[in-house]
Amino acid sequence: MSTRFELEAPDGGTFEDDPLALVPGTKRRKPRPRLQAALASVSRIAGYRMDGTGLGWVSVGVGVAFSGALLLRLFVSGAIGLSDQGDGQRLTCGLGLRAGNAYNTPVDDLVYTTYFDHRWYGEDCPWNTYGQPYNSSQLYLLQLAKWLTPLLRLPGDMDLRALGVVCALVLGVLAALMFVWIPGSLVGKGFVVTGVWLIVAxxxxxxxxxxxxxxxxxxxxxLALMVAALALWRAEQVHWWHVAVIAAIALFTATTKTQAATYAVVAVPLMLSRRVGAQKHGKRYFLQGRWFALAASGGLIAAVGQYLRTQPARFGELNQYNAVFVEMLPHSKNPEQDLVRLGLDPTLISGSGSRINSANSVTELPGYQGFLDKTSTWDLFSQVYLHEPFRLLSMMGRGLVGMARLRVDYIYSYPWYSGRPDTLEWRVSLFYQVWRMMFSSLPLLIIVLTLASCLAFVIVLKVCTTQEDRSVGAVGLFLAVAALAQFWAVNLSEGASDLIKHLMLTDFTTGLVLILGAYSVIVLRSSVIREKGTSR
Known part of the structure:
Protein backbone atom coordinates (compact mmCIF):
# COMPACT_ATOMS: atom_id res chain seq x y z
CA MET A 1 0.00 0.00 0.00
CA SER A 2 1.45 3.37 -1.00
CA THR A 3 0.97 6.74 0.68
CA ARG A 4 -0.74 9.41 -1.42
CA PHE A 5 0.72 12.91 -1.34
CA GLU A 6 1.20 15.90 -3.58
CA LEU A 7 4.22 18.14 -4.02
CA GLU A 8 4.07 21.65 -5.30
CA ALA A 9 5.93 22.24 -8.53
CA PRO A 10 8.12 25.33 -9.00
CA ASP A 11 5.57 26.81 -11.40
CA GLY A 12 2.74 26.41 -8.88
CA GLY A 13 1.38 23.10 -10.25
CA THR A 14 1.44 19.70 -8.51
CA PHE A 15 3.27 16.52 -9.34
CA GLU A 16 1.64 13.11 -9.44
CA ASP A 17 2.01 11.32 -6.17
CA ASP A 18 3.61 8.37 -7.89
CA PRO A 19 7.38 8.42 -7.14
CA LEU A 20 8.07 8.06 -10.86
CA ALA A 21 6.50 11.46 -11.38
CA LEU A 22 9.53 13.00 -9.69
CA VAL A 23 11.73 11.65 -12.43
CA PRO A 24 12.53 14.30 -15.01
CA GLY A 25 10.50 13.96 -18.15
CA THR A 26 7.43 12.40 -16.60
CA LYS A 27 4.04 14.05 -17.24
CA ARG A 28 2.08 15.94 -14.61
CA ARG A 29 -1.62 15.44 -13.89
CA LYS A 30 -3.84 16.80 -16.59
CA PRO A 31 -6.05 19.74 -15.58
CA ARG A 32 -9.70 18.92 -15.05
CA PRO A 33 -12.31 20.37 -17.40
CA ARG A 34 -13.49 23.86 -16.44
CA LEU A 35 -17.04 22.79 -15.60
CA GLN A 36 -15.81 20.04 -13.29
CA ALA A 37 -13.39 22.44 -11.63
CA ALA A 38 -16.15 25.02 -11.14
CA LEU A 39 -18.47 22.46 -9.54
CA ALA A 40 -15.66 21.31 -7.26
CA SER A 41 -15.04 24.92 -6.21
CA VAL A 42 -18.71 25.46 -5.39
CA SER A 43 -18.79 22.26 -3.38
CA ARG A 44 -15.63 23.24 -1.52
CA ILE A 45 -17.00 26.70 -0.67
CA ALA A 46 -20.32 25.24 0.51
CA GLY A 47 -18.59 23.08 3.08
CA TYR A 48 -15.64 25.31 3.88
CA ARG A 49 -15.46 26.92 7.32
CA MET A 50 -13.73 30.15 6.42
CA ASP A 51 -11.71 32.14 8.93
CA GLY A 52 -9.86 35.41 8.86
CA THR A 53 -9.73 37.76 5.91
CA GLY A 54 -11.79 35.61 3.53
CA LEU A 55 -14.76 35.41 5.85
CA GLY A 56 -14.37 39.08 6.70
CA TRP A 57 -14.80 40.19 3.10
CA VAL A 58 -17.71 37.82 2.54
CA SER A 59 -19.45 39.10 5.67
CA VAL A 60 -18.99 42.70 4.51
CA GLY A 61 -20.65 41.76 1.24
CA VAL A 62 -23.47 40.06 3.12
CA GLY A 63 -24.01 43.16 5.26
CA VAL A 64 -24.06 45.46 2.24
CA ALA A 65 -26.47 43.15 0.41
CA PHE A 66 -28.71 42.92 3.48
CA SER A 67 -28.89 46.70 3.85
CA GLY A 68 -29.27 47.31 0.13
CA ALA A 69 -32.07 44.79 -0.26
CA LEU A 70 -33.88 46.27 2.74
CA LEU A 71 -33.56 49.80 1.39
CA LEU A 72 -35.02 48.64 -1.93
CA ARG A 73 -37.81 46.91 -0.06
CA LEU A 74 -38.65 50.08 1.93
CA PHE A 75 -38.41 52.71 -0.80
CA VAL A 76 -38.60 51.30 -4.33
CA SER A 77 -42.04 51.80 -5.91
CA GLY A 78 -42.82 54.28 -3.15
CA ALA A 79 -41.95 54.41 0.53
CA ILE A 80 -43.94 52.43 3.07
CA GLY A 81 -44.24 52.83 6.83
CA LEU A 82 -46.89 52.75 9.57
CA SER A 83 -49.66 55.24 10.20
CA ASP A 84 -49.75 56.72 13.69
CA GLN A 85 -52.51 55.47 15.99
CA GLY A 86 -51.33 57.81 18.76
CA ASP A 87 -48.32 55.92 20.11
CA GLY A 88 -45.92 57.71 17.78
CA GLN A 89 -47.06 61.16 18.86
CA ARG A 90 -45.97 60.40 22.43
CA LEU A 91 -42.38 60.35 21.19
CA THR A 92 -42.32 62.99 18.45
CA CYS A 93 -43.92 65.70 20.57
CA GLY A 94 -41.20 65.12 23.14
CA LEU A 95 -38.70 66.12 20.44
CA GLY A 96 -40.70 69.25 19.65
CA LEU A 97 -42.01 67.86 16.36
CA ARG A 98 -45.42 67.56 14.72
CA ALA A 99 -46.50 65.53 11.73
CA GLY A 100 -46.89 67.32 8.40
CA ASN A 101 -50.62 66.73 8.10
CA ALA A 102 -53.06 69.57 7.54
CA TYR A 103 -54.71 71.05 10.62
CA ASN A 104 -57.50 68.95 12.11
CA THR A 105 -56.95 66.00 9.75
CA PRO A 106 -56.35 62.44 10.97
CA VAL A 107 -52.95 60.75 10.86
CA ASP A 108 -54.16 57.20 11.40
CA ASP A 109 -55.15 56.39 7.81
CA LEU A 110 -51.94 57.44 6.04
CA VAL A 111 -48.23 57.68 6.84
CA TYR A 112 -46.87 61.20 7.35
CA THR A 113 -43.11 60.82 7.05
CA THR A 114 -42.21 64.51 7.35
CA TYR A 115 -42.19 66.30 10.70
CA PHE A 116 -41.71 69.97 11.53
CA ASP A 117 -40.55 71.82 14.61
CA HIS A 118 -43.46 72.75 16.82
CA ARG A 119 -43.93 74.17 20.30
CA TRP A 120 -46.37 72.07 22.28
CA TYR A 121 -48.24 73.33 25.31
CA GLY A 122 -49.53 71.59 28.42
CA GLU A 123 -51.58 68.46 28.04
CA ASP A 124 -51.29 68.41 24.25
CA CYS A 125 -47.89 66.71 24.50
CA PRO A 126 -48.66 63.91 24.64
CA TRP A 127 -52.41 63.89 24.87
CA ASN A 128 -52.69 60.38 26.35
CA THR A 129 -50.32 61.04 29.27
CA TYR A 130 -51.70 64.45 30.31
CA GLY A 131 -48.54 66.25 29.28
CA GLN A 132 -46.08 64.03 31.14
CA PRO A 133 -43.10 63.13 28.92
CA TYR A 134 -42.90 59.56 27.68
CA ASN A 135 -39.39 58.11 27.98
CA SER A 136 -38.02 55.62 25.48
CA SER A 137 -34.62 54.72 24.05
CA GLN A 138 -36.34 55.01 20.66
CA LEU A 139 -35.77 58.76 21.07
CA TYR A 140 -32.06 58.22 20.32
CA LEU A 141 -32.95 56.75 16.93
CA LEU A 142 -35.35 59.59 16.19
CA GLN A 143 -32.68 62.14 17.15
CA LEU A 144 -30.28 60.44 14.74
CA ALA A 145 -32.94 60.55 12.01
CA LYS A 146 -33.48 64.25 12.73
CA TRP A 147 -29.76 64.88 12.31
CA LEU A 148 -29.59 62.88 9.07
CA THR A 149 -32.66 64.44 7.47
CA PRO A 150 -30.90 67.52 5.99
CA LEU A 151 -27.87 65.45 5.01
CA LEU A 152 -30.11 63.17 2.94
CA ARG A 153 -31.86 66.20 1.41
CA LEU A 154 -35.21 65.16 2.86
CA PRO A 155 -37.93 67.72 3.61
CA GLY A 156 -38.89 69.09 7.02
CA ASP A 157 -36.97 69.03 10.28
CA MET A 158 -37.19 65.24 10.60
CA ASP A 159 -38.24 62.70 8.02
CA LEU A 160 -38.99 59.13 8.99
CA ARG A 161 -37.40 57.94 5.76
CA ALA A 162 -34.06 58.91 7.34
CA LEU A 163 -34.96 56.55 10.18
CA GLY A 164 -35.51 53.82 7.60
CA VAL A 165 -32.00 54.42 6.26
CA VAL A 166 -30.56 54.26 9.79
CA CYS A 167 -32.36 51.00 10.52
CA ALA A 168 -31.23 49.44 7.23
CA LEU A 169 -27.60 50.32 7.98
CA VAL A 170 -27.77 49.01 11.55
CA LEU A 171 -29.41 45.79 10.37
CA GLY A 172 -26.71 45.41 7.71
CA VAL A 173 -23.99 45.59 10.37
CA LEU A 174 -25.86 43.07 12.53
CA ALA A 175 -26.29 40.75 9.53
CA ALA A 176 -22.54 40.90 8.79
CA LEU A 177 -21.66 40.05 12.39
CA MET A 178 -24.28 37.32 12.46
CA PHE A 179 -22.76 35.82 9.31
CA VAL A 180 -19.34 35.76 10.98
CA TRP A 181 -20.46 34.22 14.26
CA ILE A 182 -23.08 31.72 13.13
CA PRO A 183 -21.23 28.39 12.88
CA GLY A 184 -21.23 26.23 9.79
CA SER A 185 -20.58 26.49 6.08
CA LEU A 186 -21.26 29.54 3.93
CA VAL A 187 -24.51 27.93 2.80
CA GLY A 188 -25.59 27.38 6.40
CA LYS A 189 -24.68 30.94 7.37
CA GLY A 190 -26.56 32.22 4.36
CA PHE A 191 -29.62 30.19 5.36
CA VAL A 192 -29.81 31.92 8.75
CA VAL A 193 -29.14 35.44 7.45
CA THR A 194 -31.65 35.01 4.61
CA GLY A 195 -34.26 33.78 7.08
CA VAL A 196 -33.67 36.83 9.26
CA TRP A 197 -33.98 39.14 6.25
CA LEU A 198 -37.30 37.57 5.28
CA ILE A 199 -38.57 38.32 8.78
CA VAL A 200 -37.41 41.93 9.11
CA ALA A 201 -38.43 42.71 5.51
CA LEU A 223 -31.49 41.21 16.86
CA ALA A 224 -28.50 42.90 18.48
CA LEU A 225 -28.98 40.74 21.58
CA MET A 226 -29.02 37.65 19.40
CA VAL A 227 -25.73 38.66 17.74
CA ALA A 228 -24.08 39.63 21.05
CA ALA A 229 -25.16 36.32 22.59
CA LEU A 230 -23.53 34.47 19.68
CA ALA A 231 -20.28 36.38 20.32
CA LEU A 232 -20.42 35.54 24.03
CA TRP A 233 -20.97 31.84 23.49
CA ARG A 234 -18.54 31.42 20.59
CA ALA A 235 -15.65 32.94 22.50
CA GLU A 236 -13.14 30.42 23.81
CA GLN A 237 -12.37 32.91 26.57
CA VAL A 238 -15.03 35.41 27.65
CA HIS A 239 -13.90 38.96 28.35
CA TRP A 240 -15.61 41.65 30.39
CA TRP A 241 -16.63 43.52 27.26
CA HIS A 242 -18.73 40.56 26.06
CA VAL A 243 -20.86 41.01 29.17
CA ALA A 244 -20.81 44.81 29.00
CA VAL A 245 -22.09 44.83 25.41
CA ILE A 246 -24.96 42.49 26.28
CA ALA A 247 -25.88 44.66 29.28
CA ALA A 248 -25.87 47.82 27.15
CA ILE A 249 -27.98 46.27 24.39
CA ALA A 250 -30.41 44.77 26.92
CA LEU A 251 -30.76 48.19 28.56
CA PHE A 252 -31.54 49.83 25.21
CA THR A 253 -34.05 47.11 24.30
CA ALA A 254 -35.79 47.04 27.68
CA THR A 255 -36.25 50.82 27.72
CA THR A 256 -37.85 51.11 24.30
CA LYS A 257 -41.24 50.45 25.91
CA THR A 258 -42.45 49.19 29.27
CA GLN A 259 -43.48 45.71 28.12
CA ALA A 260 -39.99 45.13 26.70
CA ALA A 261 -38.51 45.23 30.22
CA THR A 262 -38.59 41.41 30.17
CA TYR A 263 -35.57 41.37 27.86
CA ALA A 264 -33.44 42.85 30.65
CA VAL A 265 -34.60 40.15 33.07
CA VAL A 266 -33.84 37.37 30.58
CA ALA A 267 -30.44 38.92 29.76
CA VAL A 268 -29.29 38.35 33.36
CA PRO A 269 -28.94 34.53 33.13
CA LEU A 270 -27.38 35.02 29.70
CA MET A 271 -24.64 37.23 31.16
CA LEU A 272 -24.11 34.79 34.03
CA SER A 273 -24.03 31.74 31.76
CA ARG A 274 -20.28 31.91 31.17
CA ARG A 275 -17.27 32.85 33.27
CA VAL A 276 -15.18 35.91 32.46
CA GLY A 277 -11.44 35.43 32.01
CA ALA A 278 -9.17 32.42 31.88
CA GLN A 279 -10.24 29.79 34.40
CA LYS A 280 -7.82 27.78 36.49
CA HIS A 281 -8.18 24.03 36.75
CA GLY A 282 -9.51 22.52 39.91
CA LYS A 283 -12.55 23.06 42.05
CA ARG A 284 -14.60 26.12 41.04
CA TYR A 285 -17.51 27.79 42.73
CA PHE A 286 -20.40 29.42 40.86
CA LEU A 287 -19.38 33.06 41.33
CA GLN A 288 -15.81 32.49 40.19
CA GLY A 289 -15.39 34.53 37.03
CA ARG A 290 -18.91 35.91 37.31
CA TRP A 291 -18.43 38.92 39.59
CA PHE A 292 -18.42 41.40 36.73
CA ALA A 293 -21.52 39.81 35.19
CA LEU A 294 -23.23 39.94 38.59
CA ALA A 295 -22.45 43.64 38.97
CA ALA A 296 -23.59 44.35 35.40
CA SER A 297 -26.82 42.47 36.03
CA GLY A 298 -27.51 44.48 39.15
CA GLY A 299 -26.88 47.74 37.32
CA LEU A 300 -29.09 46.66 34.44
CA ILE A 301 -32.05 45.74 36.64
CA ALA A 302 -31.67 48.93 38.67
CA ALA A 303 -31.60 51.08 35.54
CA VAL A 304 -34.66 49.39 34.04
CA GLY A 305 -36.47 49.68 37.35
CA GLN A 306 -35.77 53.40 37.41
CA TYR A 307 -37.02 53.67 33.82
CA LEU A 308 -40.30 52.02 34.79
CA ARG A 309 -40.70 54.30 37.80
CA THR A 310 -40.21 57.45 35.72
CA GLN A 311 -42.90 56.62 33.17
CA PRO A 312 -45.96 58.90 33.19
CA ALA A 313 -48.46 58.04 35.91
CA ARG A 314 -51.28 58.36 33.41
CA PHE A 315 -49.63 55.78 31.16
CA GLY A 316 -49.43 53.31 34.02
CA GLU A 317 -53.07 53.97 34.84
CA LEU A 318 -54.06 53.20 31.23
CA ASN A 319 -52.26 49.86 31.40
CA GLN A 320 -53.74 48.86 34.75
CA TYR A 321 -57.24 49.87 33.70
CA ASN A 322 -56.97 47.72 30.57
CA ALA A 323 -55.58 44.78 32.56
CA VAL A 324 -58.63 44.79 34.84
CA PHE A 325 -61.56 46.06 32.77
CA VAL A 326 -60.53 44.86 29.27
CA GLU A 327 -58.74 41.59 30.07
CA MET A 328 -59.66 40.25 33.52
CA LEU A 329 -63.33 41.05 34.16
CA PRO A 330 -64.81 40.27 30.69
CA HIS A 331 -63.21 36.80 30.78
CA SER A 332 -64.18 35.97 34.36
CA LYS A 333 -67.02 33.71 35.49
CA ASN A 334 -67.37 35.72 38.69
CA PRO A 335 -66.07 39.27 38.07
CA GLU A 336 -67.52 40.62 41.34
CA GLN A 337 -65.41 38.10 43.25
CA ASP A 338 -62.31 39.24 41.35
CA LEU A 339 -62.92 42.81 42.45
CA VAL A 340 -63.41 41.71 46.05
CA ARG A 341 -60.15 39.74 45.98
CA LEU A 342 -58.37 42.88 44.85
CA GLY A 343 -60.01 44.90 47.61
CA LEU A 344 -62.08 46.96 45.16
CA ASP A 345 -65.71 48.01 45.26
CA PRO A 346 -67.88 45.37 43.49
CA THR A 347 -69.95 48.17 41.93
CA LEU A 348 -67.04 48.74 39.53
CA ILE A 349 -68.38 45.75 37.60
CA SER A 350 -70.30 48.31 35.51
CA GLY A 351 -67.02 49.18 33.81
CA SER A 352 -66.35 45.65 32.57
CA GLY A 353 -65.26 45.83 28.94
CA SER A 354 -64.76 49.60 29.03
CA ARG A 355 -61.65 51.62 28.30
CA ILE A 356 -60.48 54.50 30.40
CA ASN A 357 -61.94 57.09 28.04
CA SER A 358 -65.13 55.17 27.24
CA ALA A 359 -68.59 56.48 28.05
CA ASN A 360 -69.04 53.77 30.71
CA SER A 361 -65.60 54.29 32.26
CA VAL A 362 -65.65 54.03 36.07
CA THR A 363 -62.85 56.50 36.79
CA GLU A 364 -65.33 59.04 38.18
CA LEU A 365 -67.05 56.61 40.56
CA PRO A 366 -66.20 56.80 44.28
CA GLY A 367 -65.21 53.13 44.33
CA TYR A 368 -62.38 53.86 41.92
CA GLN A 369 -60.34 55.48 44.68
CA GLY A 370 -57.25 53.40 45.45
CA PHE A 371 -57.55 51.46 42.20
CA LEU A 372 -53.91 52.02 41.18
CA ASP A 373 -52.56 50.84 44.54
CA LYS A 374 -54.38 47.50 44.32
CA THR A 375 -54.05 46.45 40.67
CA SER A 376 -50.39 46.03 39.86
CA THR A 377 -49.41 43.05 37.72
CA TRP A 378 -48.27 41.26 40.88
CA ASP A 379 -51.58 41.99 42.61
CA LEU A 380 -53.56 40.57 39.69
CA PHE A 381 -51.40 37.47 39.55
CA SER A 382 -51.23 36.73 43.28
CA GLN A 383 -54.75 37.75 44.29
CA VAL A 384 -56.74 36.50 41.30
CA TYR A 385 -54.94 34.20 38.87
CA LEU A 386 -53.18 32.09 41.48
CA HIS A 387 -56.59 31.32 43.02
CA GLU A 388 -57.85 30.14 39.62
CA PRO A 389 -54.76 29.02 37.66
CA PHE A 390 -56.85 27.50 34.87
CA ARG A 391 -57.74 31.03 33.83
CA LEU A 392 -54.12 31.40 32.76
CA LEU A 393 -54.72 28.62 30.23
CA SER A 394 -57.62 30.51 28.65
CA MET A 395 -55.47 33.66 28.66
CA MET A 396 -52.72 31.72 26.95
CA GLY A 397 -55.20 30.50 24.34
CA ARG A 398 -56.28 34.06 23.55
CA GLY A 399 -52.65 35.07 23.33
CA LEU A 400 -51.86 32.26 20.89
CA VAL A 401 -54.81 33.28 18.72
CA GLY A 402 -53.43 36.82 18.74
CA MET A 403 -49.99 35.54 17.75
CA ALA A 404 -51.50 33.49 14.92
CA ARG A 405 -53.14 36.65 13.54
CA LEU A 406 -49.63 38.21 13.40
CA ARG A 407 -50.57 41.55 11.83
CA VAL A 408 -53.18 44.13 12.73
CA ASP A 409 -55.44 45.46 9.96
CA TYR A 410 -55.95 48.98 11.33
CA ILE A 411 -52.43 50.42 11.03
CA TYR A 412 -51.85 51.37 7.43
CA SER A 413 -48.79 51.43 5.20
CA TYR A 414 -48.73 54.11 2.53
CA PRO A 415 -47.66 57.78 2.77
CA TRP A 416 -50.06 60.67 2.29
CA TYR A 417 -48.88 61.46 -1.24
CA SER A 418 -49.67 57.94 -2.45
CA GLY A 419 -53.42 58.55 -2.41
CA ARG A 420 -54.00 55.12 -0.83
CA PRO A 421 -55.62 55.71 2.59
CA ASP A 422 -56.65 52.77 4.78
CA THR A 423 -54.44 50.38 2.78
CA LEU A 424 -52.07 47.64 3.91
CA GLU A 425 -48.89 46.88 1.94
CA TRP A 426 -47.95 43.28 1.01
CA ARG A 427 -44.97 43.56 -1.36
CA VAL A 428 -42.87 41.16 0.74
CA SER A 429 -44.99 38.81 2.82
CA LEU A 430 -43.51 35.31 2.56
CA PHE A 431 -43.02 35.06 6.33
CA TYR A 432 -46.61 36.22 6.92
CA GLN A 433 -48.03 33.72 4.43
CA VAL A 434 -46.07 30.78 5.87
CA TRP A 435 -46.93 31.80 9.44
CA ARG A 436 -50.65 32.11 8.69
CA MET A 437 -50.67 28.84 6.76
CA MET A 438 -49.13 27.00 9.70
CA PHE A 439 -50.82 28.63 12.68
CA SER A 440 -54.09 30.31 11.68
CA SER A 441 -56.19 27.17 12.11
CA LEU A 442 -54.08 25.62 14.88
CA PRO A 443 -52.43 28.30 17.09
CA LEU A 444 -51.31 25.61 19.55
CA LEU A 445 -48.77 24.55 16.91
CA ILE A 446 -46.75 27.64 17.90
CA ILE A 447 -46.07 26.01 21.27
CA VAL A 448 -45.34 22.63 19.70
CA LEU A 449 -42.75 23.99 17.27
CA THR A 450 -41.18 26.23 19.90
CA LEU A 451 -40.81 23.28 22.29
CA ALA A 452 -39.39 21.15 19.47
CA SER A 453 -36.85 23.91 18.79
CA CYS A 454 -35.94 24.06 22.48
CA LEU A 455 -35.40 20.29 22.49
CA ALA A 456 -33.06 20.66 19.52
CA PHE A 457 -31.19 23.44 21.33
CA VAL A 458 -30.70 21.28 24.42
CA ILE A 459 -29.44 18.36 22.31
CA VAL A 460 -26.98 20.67 20.53
CA LEU A 461 -25.65 21.81 23.91
CA LYS A 462 -25.32 18.22 25.12
CA VAL A 463 -23.96 16.55 21.99
CA CYS A 464 -21.85 19.12 20.16
CA THR A 465 -18.28 19.43 21.39
CA THR A 466 -17.13 22.66 19.77
CA GLN A 467 -17.93 25.99 21.38
CA GLU A 468 -19.13 27.51 18.11
CA ASP A 469 -21.70 24.74 17.53
CA ARG A 470 -22.95 24.94 21.10
CA SER A 471 -23.53 28.67 20.68
CA VAL A 472 -26.55 27.96 18.46
CA GLY A 473 -28.21 25.96 21.24
CA ALA A 474 -27.46 28.54 23.92
CA VAL A 475 -28.67 31.52 21.88
CA GLY A 476 -31.76 29.64 20.75
CA LEU A 477 -32.72 28.86 24.35
CA PHE A 478 -32.16 32.49 25.33
CA LEU A 479 -34.48 33.71 22.58
CA ALA A 480 -37.10 31.09 23.44
CA VAL A 481 -37.18 32.19 27.08
CA ALA A 482 -37.28 35.83 25.96
CA ALA A 483 -40.29 35.13 23.72
CA LEU A 484 -42.07 33.32 26.56
CA ALA A 485 -41.42 36.15 29.02
CA GLN A 486 -42.61 38.76 26.54
CA PHE A 487 -45.74 36.73 25.80
CA TRP A 488 -46.81 36.71 29.45
CA ALA A 489 -45.78 40.32 30.01
CA VAL A 490 -48.24 41.36 27.31
CA ASN A 491 -51.07 39.10 28.44
CA LEU A 492 -50.78 39.88 32.14
CA SER A 493 -50.34 43.64 31.71
CA GLU A 494 -52.90 44.77 29.13
CA GLY A 495 -54.11 41.46 27.70
CA ALA A 496 -56.97 41.78 25.25
CA SER A 497 -56.38 45.50 24.76
CA ASP A 498 -54.72 45.86 21.35
CA LEU A 499 -53.41 42.32 21.82
CA ILE A 500 -52.24 41.57 18.27
CA LYS A 501 -50.14 44.73 18.05
CA HIS A 502 -48.63 44.28 21.50
CA LEU A 503 -47.62 40.70 20.66
CA MET A 504 -45.57 41.88 17.69
CA LEU A 505 -42.27 41.57 19.57
CA THR A 506 -43.23 38.09 20.77
CA ASP A 507 -43.97 37.09 17.17
CA PHE A 508 -40.65 38.53 15.99
CA THR A 509 -38.62 36.73 18.65
CA THR A 510 -40.48 33.48 18.04
CA GLY A 511 -39.67 33.74 14.34
CA LEU A 512 -35.97 33.92 15.20
CA VAL A 513 -36.36 30.91 17.49
CA LEU A 514 -37.91 28.81 14.71
CA ILE A 515 -35.13 29.73 12.28
CA LEU A 516 -32.43 28.76 14.78
CA GLY A 517 -34.42 25.64 15.65
CA ALA A 518 -34.34 24.48 12.04
CA TYR A 519 -30.67 25.38 11.73
CA SER A 520 -29.73 23.59 14.95
CA VAL A 521 -30.73 20.30 13.28
CA ILE A 522 -28.22 21.04 10.52
CA VAL A 523 -25.54 21.98 13.06
CA LEU A 524 -26.20 18.80 15.04
CA ARG A 525 -25.94 16.61 11.93
CA SER A 526 -22.70 18.27 10.84
CA SER A 527 -21.22 17.91 14.31
CA VAL A 528 -22.07 14.20 14.51
CA ILE A 529 -20.59 13.53 11.06
CA ARG A 530 -17.45 15.47 11.99
CA GLU A 531 -17.04 13.53 15.23
CA LYS A 532 -17.44 10.20 13.43
CA GLY A 533 -14.80 11.22 10.90
CA THR A 534 -12.42 12.24 13.67
CA SER A 535 -12.86 9.00 15.62
CA ARG A 536 -11.90 6.81 12.65
Missing part, protein backbone atom coordinates in the same frame (compact mmCIF):
# COMPACT_ATOMS: atom_id res chain seq x y z
CA UNK A 202 -41.85 41.13 5.89
CA UNK A 203 -44.89 43.37 5.63
CA UNK A 204 -45.60 42.58 9.28
CA UNK A 205 -42.42 44.25 10.54
CA UNK A 206 -40.84 46.37 7.79
CA UNK A 207 -43.19 49.31 8.28
CA UNK A 208 -41.85 49.89 11.79
CA UNK A 209 -38.56 51.11 10.32
CA UNK A 210 -40.35 54.12 8.83
CA UNK A 211 -42.49 54.97 11.84
CA UNK A 212 -42.28 56.75 15.17
CA UNK A 213 -43.32 53.66 17.15
CA UNK A 214 -40.99 52.57 19.94
CA UNK A 215 -41.20 49.00 18.59
CA UNK A 216 -38.58 49.98 16.00
CA UNK A 217 -35.82 50.13 18.59
CA UNK A 218 -37.12 46.94 20.21
CA UNK A 219 -36.75 45.01 16.94
CA UNK A 220 -33.19 46.26 16.46
CA UNK A 221 -32.42 45.50 20.10
CA UNK A 222 -33.63 41.90 19.94
Missing amino acids: DATFAGYFVSAYSDTGAILGV
